[in-house]
Amino acid sequence: MALVELSSVTYTYPTTDKPALKDINLKVEQGEFLAIVGSNEAGKSTLCYTISGFIPHFFHGDLVGEVQVAGLNLEESKLNEWVLNVGLVFQNPFNQISGSKFTVFEEIAFGLENLGVKRSEMIERVERAMELTGISDLADRSPYSLSGGQQQKVALTSILVMEPQVFVLDEPTSQLDPIGAREVFEVIKEMSRAGITVIMAEHKIEWVAEFADRVIAMHDGQIIIEGSPQEVLTSPLLPEHGIGTSRYTQAAKQARTEGLFSETTPLPVTLDQAVAGFSGGNHED
Amino acid sequence: MHQKLSFYVDRDSFLHHLNPLTKLTLVLTLVILSFLGLSYWLPTIIFLFIIIPLSFLGKVAQEFFNATVKLLLPVVGFLFVMQAFFHPDGTQVIFSIWIFDVTVESLSFAYLTASRILTMVASFLILLLTTHPSDLMSDLTRRGVSGNLSYVITSTLQIIPQMQVKAGTIIDAQQSRGLETTGNVFNRVKAVVPLVGPLVFGSLVEVEERAIAIEARAFTAPLKKTSLREIPDRAAERAARWIFIGVIIIAIGLRIWLL
Amino acid sequence: MRIIESIRKDFTTMTWVLIPVAIAINVVIGQIVVVLRLPVFLDSIGTVLVAVVAGPWAGALTGTLSNIIWGLLIDPNALPWWPVALMIGFVAGWCAVLGLFKSWWKVMITGFIVAVTAAIVSTPIAVYLFGGITASGSSFITAYLLQTGRDLIPAVLSTNFLVEPFDKIATCLLAFAIIGGLSVRYLARFPRPENVEIDKTERRTQIIIAIVVAVILILIYSYILVNLLGS
Numbered sequence: 015m016a017l018v019e020l021s022s023v024t025y026t027y028p029t030t031d032k033p034a035l036k037d038i039n040l041k042v043e044q045g046e047f048l049a050i051v052g053s054n055e056a057g058k059s060t061l062c063y064t065i066s067g068f069i070p071h072f073f074h075g076d077l078v079g080e081v082q083v084a085g086l087n088l089e090e091s092k093l094n095e096w097v098l099n100v101g102l103v104f105q106n107p108f109n110q111i112s113g114s115k116f117t118v119f120e121e122i123a124f125g126l127e128n129l130g131v132k133r134s135e136m137i138e139r140v141e142r143a144m145e146l147t148g149i150s151d152l153a154d155r156s157p158y159s160l161s162g163g164q165q166q167k168v169a170l171t172s173i174l175v176m177e178p179q180v181f182v183l184d185e186p187t188s189q190l191d192p193i194g195a196r197e198v199f200e201v202i203k204e205m206s207r208a209g210i211t212v213i214m215a216e217h218k219i220e221w222v223a224e225f226a227d228r229v230i231a232m233h234d235g236q237i238i239i240e241g242s243p244q245e246v247l248t249s250p251l252l253p254e255h256g257i258g259t260s261r262y263t264q265a266a267k268q269a270r271t272e273g274l275f276s277e278t279t280p281l282p283v284t285l286d287q288a289v290a291g292f293s294g295g296n297h298e299d
Numbered sequence: 300m301h302q303k304l305s306f307y308v309d310r311d312s313f314l315h316h317l318n319p320l321t322k323l324t325l326v327l328t329l330v331i332l333s334f335l336g337l338s339y340w341l342p343t344i345i346f347l348f349i350i351i352p353l354s355f356l357g358k359v360a361q362e363f364f365n366a367t368v369k370l371l372l373p374v375v376g377f378l379f380v381m382q383a384f385f386h387p388d389g390t391q392v393i394f395s396i397w398i399f400d401v402t403v404e405s406l407s408f409a410y411l412t413a414s415r416i417l418t419m420v421a422s423f424l425i426l427l428l429t430t431h432p433s434d435l436m437s438d439l440t441r442r443g444v445s446g447n448l449s450y451v452i453t454s455t456l457q458i459i460p461q462m463q464v465k466a467g468t469i470i471d472a473q474q475s476r477g478l479e480t481t482g483n484v485f486n487r488v489k490a491v492v493p494l495v496g497p498l499v500f501g502s503l504v505e506v507e508e509r510a511i512a513i514e515a516r517a518f519t520a521p522l523k524k525t526s527l528r529e530i531p532d533r534a535a536e537r538a539a540r541w542i543f544i545g546v547i548i549i550a551i552g553l554r555i556w557l558l
Numbered sequence: 559m560r561i562i563e564s565i566r567k568d569f570t571t572m573t574w575v576l577i578p579v580a581i582a583i584n585v586v587i588g589q590i591v592v593v594l595r596l597p598v599f600l601d602s603i604g605t606v607l608v609a610v611v612a613g614p615w616a617g618a619l620t621g622t623l624s625n626i627i628w629g630l631l632i633d634p635n636a637l638p639w640w641p642v643a644l645m646i647g648f649v650a651g652w653c654a655v656l657g658l659f660k661s662w663w664k665v666m667i668t669g670f671i672v673a674v675t676a677a678i679v680s681t682p683i684a685v686y687l688f689g690g691i692t693a694s695g696s697s698f699i700t701a702y703l704l705q706t707g708r709d710l711i712p713a714v715l716s717t718n719f720l721v722e723p724f725d726k727i728a729t730c731l732l733a734f735a736i737i738g739g740l741s742v743r744y745l746a747r748f749p750r751p752e753n754v755e756i757d758k759t760e761r762r763t764q765i766i767i768a769i770v771v772a773v774i775l776i777l778i779y780s781y782i783l784v785n786l787l788g789s
Contacts, residue, residue, distance in 0.1 A: 029742050068511055074746070094519040102515045109508035112516065113578065114453040116433060123527040125516035128446075130525050137527070158457065172516060306631070334687075374635050378693040385691040385701030387710065398705045408689055415687075420634035427630065447574050451619075455578040455627060462582040466590060480594055484780045487594045488773050491732075494590055499603075499736055502579050507747055510575045518571055 015085070016041035017211055018065060018180055023079035025060065025069055034060040036235040038079070042180070042213060047206045049222040049243070050215040052232035053256040058215035061232070062104070062184040064088075065213060067096035084179050098129075101173035104184040107165035110172075111157045118160070118168055119144075119153040125176045143175040146208065147201045163194020167201055174205065181205065183214040219260045223247055223283035231257060248281035262288035305456055306366065306427040314357030314425070318532040319435040320442065321540055326422040328543040333418040335554045339407075342414040350421045359428040366424055375413045382409035432456055437526040446524040450513075462502060469497055568613035568749045576612065576748070580604030581624040585632065597695075597780050598725045601628075605647045606672075606733040610659050611748040614651025621647035635693040642680045649675045650730065654753040661756070662768040665734040669727030676726060677718035684714050696721045699786065724779035731772040738765040 023038040035057050042048050050058050063069045070077040071093035081088035084099050103110065115121040119140060126136045144150045149167050152160065157168060166186055173181065183202065187195035195218075203225055206212050216222050222229060222243060229246040231239045233255040239246050246252075248263050260283045269275035275291060282288035309315075314322065329349065333342040354363035386409060389402025426435075436449035470480065473493050479486040480494075581604060588601030605624060609617025621643035629637030653659065653668035684692055684700075690710050691697045696717055703713035737745070737754050738761055745751045756764055 027743070028746055066515070068514070072511060072514065072747075093514060094517060094521065097515050097517055098520075102511070104508070104511070106508055109505050110512040111509075112450075112454075112513050113457055113509060113575075114450045116431075116453075116457075120433070120527055124513075127524050127526055128517040128520050128522070130520075130522040133525060133527065133529065136525065140527075158461070169512070176517065371634055374633060374693060378635060378688075381693060381697055381701075382689065382691045385697060385704070386689055387701075387704040388689075399701065412688055416634060416637075419637065420630070423630050447569070450574060451577045451581075451623065452627075454575075455581045455623070458578050458582040459585050459627075462586045463589070466586050470590070470593070484596075484777060487596055488776045488780075490594055491590070491596070491600075491773075492769060494594075495587055495732070496739075498586065499583055500739060502582065503576075503736075503740065504744075506572065506575050506579055507744060510571045510747070513575065514571050518574075 017044045017046075017084060018042035018213070019080075019082045020064070021080045023064065023077070023081060025064060025078070026076045027060075027073060028075045034235050035064065038064075038237060040230065040237065040240075042211060044179075045209050045211055047212045047225060047227045048214070049226035049229045050213070050232060051217065051219065051222060051229060051246070051252075051257055052215075056232040056255075056257075057235040058232055059104075059184050060235070062102070062182050062213070062215055065180070066100045066102035066182045067091070067093050068102070071096070097178070098176070099178055100180045100182055101176060101178035102182045102184070103166070103169050103173055103186050105186065105188050107162050107169055107189065110169040111165065112172075116156060117153065118149070118155050118157055121157045121168060122172045122175050125172055129176070139175050139177075143171045146204065147171045147174065148204075161194060162190045163197050166190060166194070166198045170198070170201055170205070174210075180211045180213060183212065183216075185215050185217060188217065217258065219247055219258055220262070220284070223260055231255070233257070244280060244283055244287075247283040260284070266291060305432055306362070306424065307431050308359050308362050308428055309431075310358045310429075312356065312358040312429065314353065314359075314429040316531065317429075318530060318536050319426075319430050319438040320532075321536045322426045322430055323435070324540045324543045326426045328547055329422040330419045331547050332550055333415045335550055337550060337554060337557070339411060342411070342418040346414065346418045346421060350418065350425060353425050354428075357425060357429040359425075362428055363421075363424060366428075367421060371417060371420055371424075375417050378416065379409045379413040382412055434528055434530055437528045438530045438532075440524060441526060441530070447518075450518075458502075462498065465501070466494070466498055469494055565613075565615045568616050570612075570749055572747050573608070573612040573616050573749060576608055577616065577620050577623070580608045580620050581627060583607070584620075584624045585628060588628070589632075596776060597783050598728060598776055600725065600729055600732065602643065602646050602726075603729050603733045603736070605643065606650045606730055607736060609647045609651035610654040610733065610737060610753050611745060611750055613750050614648045614655065616749075617647030617651040618644045619647070621645075638683055638687050639680060641683065642676050645675050645679045646672055646726070654750070657753075659730075659734065659737075659753055661760075662731065662734065662764050662771060665730050665768065666727050666771070669730035670723055672730060673722035673726035674719075677715065677722045680718055681711065681714050684718075685711060690714050720782075724775050728772040728775045731768040731775075735765045735768045735772075738768070 020038050020040040023035055024033050025035040026033045038061065050061060052058050060069065063073065064081060067088060069075065086099065088096065112121060112124045115124055122140045122143065123136050126139060144153065147167050147170055149171060152164060157165065160168065187198050190198060199221060202212065206225065226243050229241065229243050230237050231246055231252055238255060239249050239251050247260055252259050262282045262285060266275045266281050266288060270277065279291045282291045329345050333345055354360040383401050383406050384399045386405035389404030391403040392400045393403065394401055432453055436453055440446045440449045474480060478490055478493055480490045583604035584601050587603055588599060591598060591600045602621065605617055605621040608620040622640050625636060625640040625643035650668060650672050653671055658664045658668040684690055690700055690713065699720065700713050700717040703716060738756055745754060
């Protein structure tokens with residue numbers, strides 16, 4: 015059985031009539047890295063909130079269909095049980111600071127304090143998590159004194175330390191400067207490499223192509239295409255629905271119309287594929 | 300406007316190493332003794348012979364005097380002047396201005412009120428100077444005070460200075476756009492809306508995401524919370540707290556008996 | 559047990575996160591008003607806000623904590639007045655439950671009830687702890703009344719009844735304007751969105767009237783004060 019499973023999920027926010035998610039079917043396996051792409055208002059955030067349990071438990075509204083994670087059913091679970099399995103990190107790093115802690119170390123320990131973890135174990139787990147995300151040097155700083163990128167790494171570490179089965183990330187780099195974004199990305203890659211299941215909404219197509227195992231594209235609350243990064247990100251469905259494509263794909267497409275890129279070579283999504291494609295070498299994905 | 304809201308000074312002293320609850324009990328004892336009215340000079344005696352020595356014991360005398368002079372004396376002084384002039388009782392007039400008399404009685408009443416307020420706030424000042432707010436709240440949480448309450452207090456202490464900085468920025472920005480914050484009352488009243496609006500809406504919008512963020516970190520988990528901070532508590536301190544409580548009970552008993 | 563259950567329902571995570579922000583709103587608006595040298599306090603807008611969207615108990619807690627934090631860290635003279643702040647939050651919360659926070663003129667009634675409560679609760683504190691004369695500017699009025707032969711308690715009460723309504727009605731109107739400016743979707747996250755159902759088509763007008771009335775009240779009050787002190 016898949017770790018995460020959504021069957022025929024339709025959801026409407028309170029005080030609205032139009033569903034924000036329509037008939038979503040989705041499975042995510044243990045250890046997989048799933049990326050969600052789509053234009054604004056396509057339902058990416060809504061899907062993230064659903065998998066992480068905030069829909070329906072925090073936002074209320076009308077949820078039809080079934081959501082399961084690690085064998086538990088969302089509707090039968092409480093939010094405070096659900097969050098132990100599914101961790102959530104979202105866009106704005108500043109608003110994810112608990113606000114009640116004076117140092118980064120304490121900030122990361124906040125979740126463990128709430129779970130009643132013993133002090134000695136707490137310290138050990140916080141240190142280990144900070145090492146994995148590479149922020150050990152920030153331990154004694156005030157969370158408010160950090161840059162956006164650093165704050166977002168603290169947010170990731172604060173969830174990581176609670177050891178959830180699935181990590182849901184809703185455009186975690188969209189409000190960061192390029193350097194901060196890149197750094198946060200590397201941390202996410204590191205977490206994925208450590209075997210953590212990641213579901214991430216992201217609009218930077220090049221990055222999605224770089225490390226997602228599988229991609230879904232959304233439009234108007236529906237999944238319009240699902241498959242490997244190569245398959246999904248080069249699909250003509252993306253530009254048709256106002257979803258950006260990789261600059262390598264765009265370049266290759268343009269080159270193709272002028273006969274500079276082979277018709278039989280699949281369109282590239284990453285730099286490596288583009289280099290291989292343009293130099294005439296075949297590549298298999 | 301203040302930039303920093305916590306008085307805490309990180310030093311290595313006997314007072315710093317005491318359990319927060321011991322200090323809190325001591326403070327409450329001193330406050331109750333000052334207000335019970337057992338003796339006219341008691342608040343003064345407590346201030347001079349208990350609180351000031353405590354500030355030296357806690358190695359925060361310098362900070363204590365600064366805060367007392369800058370923060371406490373102006374407000375307590377103002378109260379003293381108001382009461383000296385306006386307190387209605389008294390026949391032995393020292394001097395008068397317009398219809399108001401400063402009398403021996405009004406002076407003595409003004410001094411009593413001022414010394415009580417001074418002693419009350421100075422006692423708390425000693426606690427705040429030598430106790431990290433997180434330590435105080437963690438210790439209280441461990442003893443059964445709601446962890447959510449502790450969240451509210453430590454969080455407030457961080458939000459207020461931030462919002463004060465934001466308010467400063469907004470006031471500057473609006474003034475440079477020509478908003479008048481001085482002059483006649485009409486101008487000043489009108490200024491409230493453009494100053495308060497951006498400040499309030501900005502901070503309220505953050506509430507929803509912050510609630511999601513702490514919920515994601517098991518804020519509402521139905522478990523007994525633990526604390527990263529290790530707070531010492533010795534048998535001697537437990538005994539001391541019982542003694543303080545004993546003093547309070549005896550003082551209240553004495554007050555009732557004297558009535 | 560049902561009371562405890564209903565109180566618990568008011569204290570959601572949204573409420574716990576809102577309270578610190580509301581206390582900060584109290585403090586910072588209170589300080590802006592001082593900077594602007596206005597004759598009102600407006601230091602319980604945040605308390606009323608919590609009371610309305612999260613119920614009377616949350617309002618009472620916000621008022622109390624706000625006062626204690628204000629008293630310990632900013633103005634020591636404020637410390638003994640925490641019961642007044644508690645009651646402001648509590649009473650504003652019940653007014654909202656009774657539907658008195660749905661239009662600008664109902665909010666004025668809430669403001670008046672809150673003012674009367676504040677006036678009554680602060681009287682024994684002023685009389686017992688301060689002998690009637692506090693560190694507030696309004697004690698000039700009390701002093702004047704005392705000198706002209708009034709007794710202590712009536713003098714303090716009359717002062718409070720003169721001062722409080724302007725301040726508390728303006729406070730409630732401004733809190734109403736703030737709530738009206740928040741989206742229905744956002745308000746629905748709080749435990750008691752039904753307290754603030756304002757008709758959608760009227761929303762803008764209601765907010766504008768509330769602000770205008772608040773401004774007029776403060777102006778009238780300034781005028782009264784100037785004339786009173788001038789005479």
